[in-house]
Each structure stands twice: as structure tokens, then as C-alpha cells.
Amino acid sequence: MPTKAWSRPEELRARLRKQWQSQRLLKEWLQGELALPVRLPIRGPSPRDLRERFAEANAWADDWQHAGEDEPFRLEMQTVNNQRMGRQTLPRQLVLTDETALFGWIGELEAFSRFRQLVERLGARWPQCRATLASQPFRLLELAPRIDALCAVLAWFETHPRPDRYLRELEIPGVDTKFIENNRQLIHDLLLTILPPDRYDASVAGLAQHGFERKFGLRYDPATIRFRLLDQRLALGGLTDLNVPLAQFSQLRLPVTRVFITENKINGLAFPPQDNALVIFGLGYGVDQLGRIDWLKEKQIHYWGDIDSHGFNILAQLRKQLPQTRSLLMDEATLLELRELWVDEPQPQRNFDTGPLTAEEATLLDALWQQRWGHNLRLEQERIPFSRLQRYLQQLDQPRQEAI
Secondary structure, three states, rough: OOOOOOOOOHHHHHHHHHHOOHHHHHHHHHOOOOOOOOOOOOOOOOOHHHHHOOOHHHHHHHHHHHHHHOOOOOEEEEEEEEEOOOEEEEEEEEEOOOOOHHHHHHHHHHHHHHHHHHHHHHHOOHHHHHHHHOOOOOHHHHHHHHHHHHHHHHHHHHHHOOOOOOHHHHOOEEOOHHHHHHHHHHHHHHHHHHHHHHOOOOOOOOOOOOOOHOOOOOOOOOEEEEEEEEOOOHHEEOEEEEEEEEEHHHHOOOOOEEEEOOOOOHHHHHHHOOOOEEEEEOOOOHHHHHHHHHHHHHEEEEEEHHHEEHHHHHHHHHHHHHOOEEEEEHHHHHHOOOHOEEOOOOOOOOOOOOOOOOOHHHHHHHHHHOOOOOEEEEOHHHHHHHHHHHHHHHHHHHHHHHHH
């Protein structure tokens, strides 16, 4: 038996198909890195195979010759000397001489032709966009029926920089809001290539939190802050539970001493009354937005999150914005005294900056990472009895009471 299977046309074609499916072939073509002709070595019979399985080897070579008659590839042959059978000519290499042969052999010539037309259409007006298109070739192919719409969007932003309108207000012929929303990433990447640097906000990274709108000067549904005034005397027109845009919240300059921040909605709704205090809740990783509010920098900030990697990550991000932030019930004693309430943390987070954490917080986080007390454990804030929160709040007031 052969030590290794002899190459078959379908095997080599499948290898190239994988490169197509990974988008590698289109990326290399677009970047001018597609090496043509493509040469694929053919693994054939060894000298021992020719001695022991000559008929099978001969049939294998004939199959390759017949395949080459109907396919766009060319075969390069080699002559080998066999002591028993004499000189034998065997296929050595499969050669695809050009793009038509390459993409035709793997059954993607039509798709490649369509892709080339799309690139030529965009490149005729914006030649600098070729490198960007290489990052999402299949996405561009999907948009082939709407290439006119894509060009119209790019042209519109080119002539209307920082329009200060909602997407819904843009009147681009042949384009609806959904088209832009569904293709933000590709449009975003192309606009960064097409527009001069002064036409967009380079400080905005990614598309999260209305990143597309913020980068290109569009209006968007503003972020809101949900908060409760814990001191009835501070009620605004009789209201103590409010949800307002971030910009408006930053203008309130509420006369509070302390600001509590908790992730859990019910914790925020049930938070006990406190003199000269409010509680913000439900922001999650959006806590970094609080750094834009100047008057918070003058307040005592207490953050109450889960005792797990995500809770400490959010705490670290918040403390970067508001360095005076203190953690609330996120300590080792609370964790170990409530073992019966531990649950699993499904996807612990490890790669984040722990520099803003205190030594005690960092030590506790490291113990969680090292599985000191169990596998991926966490203590969720909503599981902690409210009596512990009340004791914490009483301790906060003790220095003030003693001073009186």
C-alpha cells in the first residue's frame, strides 16, 4: 500500500476552496499579493508504489490526464526511471495560470468577477479605499445589489461633513436608514479612508455606544442616567426617581454630599433613604460616562458591584474617571461570610487594567482569578442581605455623628 495517499484533483480543489472561504484569495488579490500562476504540488506514487502497484499508479496518472482535458488547469509532468517498468511520466504539479483559471476551477469565477467590478466601481472614485475593502471582501460581495446605495452614502458624507442630524433625517436618494444601520462597519471603515481627518472625530473608537454617530457628527439617542434622590428634601418638583439625558444630568449640580452607584436595578430602587445623597443604577460598563460630569468630582462616590472580575473591572474604570470612588461591600470579609450565596461567574474577565484598584481589592481579585475558594465563583450584589448595606451606611455616618 502507498505510504501516503496520492493527490487527487478534488483534494487540491478543496484546499483552494478553504482559502476562498477564509477570504484569503480575495484579500490577496485586492492587495496585489496573489501569486500567479498558482502552483500546487501533486503527491504521486513512490518508486516502491510503482513496483508493487503499477497498474493502480498508471490508472491514477491517466485520471489526472483526463481531468486536465476538461479543467482550466495545466499539468507539469516529470519523468521517472523505474528499473522494472522503465521510464514513466507522472503529473508533478498543477498550474493555474491566471485569475480566470484559479477562480473558475474552484467554482467562484462569477463571484470573483462581481467582486472585481465592485472594487473597480469604488476605486474609480476613491482609489484609496482598496486596502479597506480587503478587510471585508465577502461583506462587499453581499452588497453587490446595493452598490449604488453604498456609493451614494459615501458621496453624501463626503459633501456633508458632520451633518448634526439623526440618521433618520438623511435624505440620500435610493438609501434608507436601515441600509446605513445594517452596514455601519463597512461604511465606517470606508469613510475613514475617504474623509480628511478634520471631517470626523478620531478620538471615538469602535461602534459601541453610538460610536458611528459620534465619530461622523450625527445626532443620536442620548445616553440617560437613572437615579433616585435618597433625601426627600431634594425632590425635583416632587420627583425623586428620574431618568434624564446625560447632558441634562451634568447640568443639575445637585446639592448632595454622597453619590452611590449600583449595577442592580432593584438595589437602586430599594436603596435606603440617606441625607444629602442619591443613587445611580443600571449603567454597567457605561459608568465611564460619569467622568464627563464635573460636579461629581466634588462628591463622595461609593460603588457597589458584584464581587467578581467584571465588578472589579467596572470599579477600576469608574475610579479612572472619579479617583475618589470607594467600593461598597466588595471585600473579602463580605465574600467569605456569605459562602452559601456564591454562584458561578460564566465568563471571567482577566485582561484589564487593575492599577486603579486598592491593594485589598487587587488581592481579592487575584484570589478569585487563582480559584482560591472555588472555580469561577462570584457573589452578586443583589444576593447580599440589605442589613449589611444598612450597617455600611450607618458606619459612614458615625464620624459625622461623633463630630457633633
